[in-house]
Amino acid sequence: MEILNGFLEAIKGLWTDSGFTQLGWQNYVMMAVACVLMYLAIKKQYEPLLLLPIAFGMLLVNLYPAIMGAPATELIECSAYEAAHQGQVISYATTTLDGVTYYNVPTYGGLLYYLYQGVKLGIYPPLIFLGIGCMTDFGPLIASPKSFILGAAAQIGIFITFIGAILLGFTPAQAGAIGIIGGADGPTAIYVTSKLAPELLGPIAVAAYSYMALVPIIQPPIMKALTTKKECSVVMGQLRPVSKLEKIIFPIIVVIIVAIALPSAAPLVGMLMLGNLFKESGVVERISKTAQNELMNIITIFLGTTVGATATGTVFLTPKTLGIIALGLLAFCMGTACGVLFGKLMYKFSGGKVNPLIGSAGVSAVPMAARVANKVGQEENPGNFLLMHAMGPNVAGVIGSAVAAGVLLSVLG
Amino acid sequence: MDNLTLSITILLTGFAVVFAVLLILIGIIKGYGTVIYSIQNRKREKKANRNTDLPKVERDDPPEPAAVIEASPDTDDDELIAVISAAVYSMYSSSSVRIKSIRKAPARGSAWRSAGLSDNVRPF
Numbered sequence: 001m002e003i004l005n006g007f008l009e010a011i012k013g014l015w016t017d018s019g020f021t022q023l024g025w026q027n028y029v030m031m032a033v034a035c036v037l038m039y040l041a042i043k044k045q046y047e048p049l050l051l052l053p054i055a056f057g058m059l060l061v062n063l064y065p066a067i068m069g070a071p072a073t074e075l076i077e078c079s080a081y082e083a084a085h086q087g088q089v090i091s092y093a094t095t096t097l098d099g100v101t102y103y104n105v106p107t108y109g110g111l112l113y114y115l116y117q118g119v120k121l122g123i124y125p126p127l128i129f130l131g132i133g134c135m136t137d138f139g140p141l142i143a144s145p146k147s148f149i150l151g152a153a154a155q156i157g158i159f160i161t162f163i164g165a166i167l168l169g170f171t172p173a174q175a176g177a178i179g180i181i182g183g184a185d186g187p188t189a190i191y192v193t194s195k196l197a198p199e200l201l202g203p204i205a206v207a208a209y210s211y212m213a214l215v216p217i218i219q220p221p222i223m224k225a226l227t228t229k230k231e232c233s234v235v236m237g238q239l240r241p242v243s244k245l246e247k248i249i250f251p252i253i254v255v256i257i258v259a260i261a262l263p264s265a266a267p268l269v270g271m272l273m274l275g276n277l278f279k280e281s282g283v284v285e286r287i288s289k290t291a292q293n294e295l296m297n298i299i300t301i302f303l304g305t306t307v308g309a310t311a312t313g314t315v316f317l318t319p320k321t322l323g324i325i326a327l328g329l330l331a332f333c334m335g336t337a338c339g340v341l342f343g344k345l346m347y348k349f350s351g352g353k354v355n356p357l358i359g360s361a362g363v364s365a366v367p368m369a370a371r372v373a374n375k376v377g378q379e380e381n382p383g384n385f386l387l388m389h390a391m392g393p394n395v396a397g398v399i400g401s402a403v404a405a406g407v408l409l410s411v412l413g
Numbered sequence: 414m415d416n417l418t419l420s421i422t423i424l425l426t427g428f429a430v431v432f433a434v435l436l437i438l439i440g441i442i443k444g445y446g447t448v449i450y451s452i453q454n455r456k457r458e459k460k461a462n463r464n465t466d467l468p469k470v471e472r473d474d475p476p477e478p479a480a481v482i483e484a485s486p487d488t489d490d491d492e493l494i495a496v497i498s499a500a501v502y503s504m505y506s507s508s509s510v511r512i513k514s515i516r517k518a519p520a521r522g523s524a525w526r527s528a529g530l531s532d533n534v535r536p537f
Contacts, residue, residue, distance in 0.1 A: 145442040148435040159427040163420040172419055241503065246449050253441055261434050396435070403434050407427045 019063060026313025027062040033316070034059035034308075037206070046213035050186060050304045054205060057112065057308025067110035068309050075102040116306040119194050119201070124303040125187035126271040131296030132187075132398070133251070133275020134288045136366065140392040142246050143239040146346065147358075151396025153342035154362030155404040157182035157335030161327050162408075168323050173197050176408040178324055181208045182331025183401030184215070184365040190307060191268060192405045196412055202311030203321040207328035215368045216375075218329070219336050223360050223376050226340045231347055232380040234355040236389045244280065251276040258403060264413065265406025269399065335363040339393065361390040364397040461509050 015021065037055035041048040061068050078094065078101045092103040118124040141147050158179040165175030177193040177200055189208040193201050211218065224232075251273035259266040278288040343359025357377050361369040370390035377386040497515055 142442055142446060145439040145446070148439045148442075149432075152431045152435040155431050156428060159424040162423050162427075166416045166420045172416065172423075175420075176423070240450070242446075243449060243453055245453075246446055249445060249449075250442065253445070254438060257437055257441065258434060261437075262430065399438075400431055400435060403431050404427055407430050408423070411423060411426060 022065075023062070024313060026317045027065075028313075030062040030311060030313045030316055031059055033311075034062065040213075047209050049300055050209050051213065053301055053304025054209065054308035057305035058202075058311045059308075060305075061112065061309040061312055064110075065312060067112045068116065068312075069110040070113055071109040072107050073104045074107050076105050077101075078103055081105065112306050112309045115302045116309065118299075118302055119190060119306055120198065122191055122194055122267065124299050125191035125194075126267045127299045128187040128296060128303065129268050129272040129402075130275040131292045131299070132366070133272040133277075134279045134292035136272075136276060136279075136395055136398070137391070138250050138276060138395055139242040139247060140239055140388050141395050142242045142250055144389070144392045147362075147392030148396045148400070149346065150339055150342055150359045150362040150393035151398075151400040152362075153359065154335045154339035154364075154393070154397050155183060155400045156338040157331045157333070157363070158401070158404050158408075160334045161331035164330055165323075165327050168327065170320075170323070171197075173412050174200055176412045177204055178327050179331055180204075180401070180405055180408060181211065181324075181328035182335040182363070183397070183404060184208070184212055184332060184335065184363040184369065185398060185401040186212060187303075188268060188364075188401045188405045190303065192408055195409055198310075199315065200320075200324065201307060202316055203324045204328070205307040206311065207325050211328055211332045212365045212368070215363075215365050216372050218332055219360050219363075219369065219372050220376050222333055222336045223340055223357055223373070226337060227344065227356050229380055231344065231356050232377060233384065234347065234352060235381065235384050236353065236355055236358075236386065239388055239392075244282075247280040248277070251280065254399060258399070258406070262403060262406035262410065264409040265402050268402040268405060272398065272402065332363065336360045339363060339397075355384075355386055355389065358386055358390040358393055361394040362397040362400065364394065364401050366394050366398060367391065369397070370394040464509075 019027075034055045037051055037058070040046045041051035041055060075095060075097075081103050082090070090103065092105055095102045095104055160179075161182050162175045162179035165178045166172065170178060173196040177189075177197040180189050180192045181204060183189065186205070186208050190201065190205055193204045197204075255266075255270050255273040258269045275288075275291055278284050278291060339359035339362035340356055341359070342362075343354065343356030346354040346359075347356045355377060357373045358370075360376075361373045363369055370387055370393075373390035374385065374387040377384045494512075494515065498512055501510060501512060
């Protein structure tokens with residue numbers, strides 16, 4: 001009889017601890033959302049490198065919320081603790097409540113809580129930038145520095161969306177984090193959000209990466225609406241060759257200028273340029289390969305999974321999330337539109353030598369946005385190859401969004 | 414500061430700072446780009462002038478490839494020549510190079526070598 005009672009108690013305890021009794025409806029909805037994101041990542045291949053770990057992190061945290069639990073202190077009656085841990089040298093602090101003495105026994109946090117510290121402390125996004133720097137060729141930008149104007153123009157969407165977010169009732173810090181979605185740069189969005197509004201990290205990361213994956217769908221209608229057939233079919237002249245020395249000097253100059261002007265952008269731009277110097281110097285090939293492959297992959301796993309794990313049901317399923325998703329789309333569209341409009345200005349001032357479509361690539365999203373500009377240009381003129389011309393504003397957009405992030409962090413941080 | 418004032422302040426500050434920083438970069442990159450490009454061009458010209466005695470180099474002629482092609486019959490020869498000429502031109506950045514013949518390299522090396530090569534030349 002005692003054994004049966006013990007068995008039933010054990011089963012009851014397991015049932016009480018199980019997800020069947022612990023989880024709310026929000027967790028189940030989030031599991032469904034996670035499954036949809038996994039479907040999009042695997043079947044549709046929408047940014048799978050990040051969307052897949054994000055979706056799985058989302059699934060994990062909603063199945064077992066304690067996996068993101070912070071370390072805490074548990075009060076355990078001294079006599080009970082000593083009985084359970086005979087022979088242990090106990091050095092915990094004690095607390096006395098109503099004449100009973102308790103040990104303050106520390107409990108450990110969940111696995112993802114510790115991995116998440118890299119996001120919270122702003123470590124992972126700059127490391128991702130290091131890898132991106134190793135993979136980026138700034139040659140087209142050096143050959144045509146005016147591309148920087150298009151990279152800057154596409155950041156206007158960030159600041160216009162900031163106003164929209166304020167009008168929707170978000171705090172200034174939250175509005176800044178939402179606006180940065182318009183930079184179309186995942187690591188920058190995560191970095192700024194982790195500093196300004198960590199409570200919105202889940203929705204903002206999901207919105208940013210979803211829209212980046214949807215660049216080929218979101219951008220072309222805006223590009224076509226704002227340009228004429230004549231403008232779209234402009235064939236741009238060949239870019240001048242860029243020497244190795246120019247490529248080596250570029251990251252050093254950019255980091256000096258940006259870090260002096262905007263110190264808060266230094267972690268992102270600094271790591272981006274360090275990675276690029278690794279690549280262009282040609283003397284640290286091993287480091288460069290590690291940064292763009294193994295290190296980047298490891299950080300991507302940690303970053304994606306832990307950012308996804310911030311999207312718990314109670315945080316994600318609020319009207320605010322819908323607002324963030326709508327504002328993120330607005331930011332993206334405004335960034336694209338401003339880039340194209342500045343491209344049109346350059347078309348006018350250059351006497352028709354610049355194809356305005358390349359302005360849309362100023363929203364970062366490397367190299368997808370440049371590919372989209374090339375594809376839309378080829379719809380008008382199949383022999384028109386805009387890819388290298390669009391890569392200039394595209395990589396300028398990466399620097400531009402980091403600078404915009406620096407402005408937001410300086411003013412709102 | 415109320416929220417509307419803050420919003421407009423952020424818009425103007427962001428707009429001004431992003432453009433200012435990137436315009437400074439444009440100026441500096443244009444400046445050093447022009448200097449380096451002209452110095453390197455001058456060096457290249459000097460080198461080319463020194464080599465004018467060599468019979469192989471005919472600088473004034475356009476690079477007309479006198480090609481000996483041994484490619485598979487289904488390959489578009491003109492396109493192949495154009496691609497190879499562009500690659501050679503992009504490597505040497507000079508019109509003083511003449512392509513006299515193009516031959517297919519004999520197949521050699523292992524699958525590991527091919528995999529390593531394709532890994533290194535793959536675009537990101």
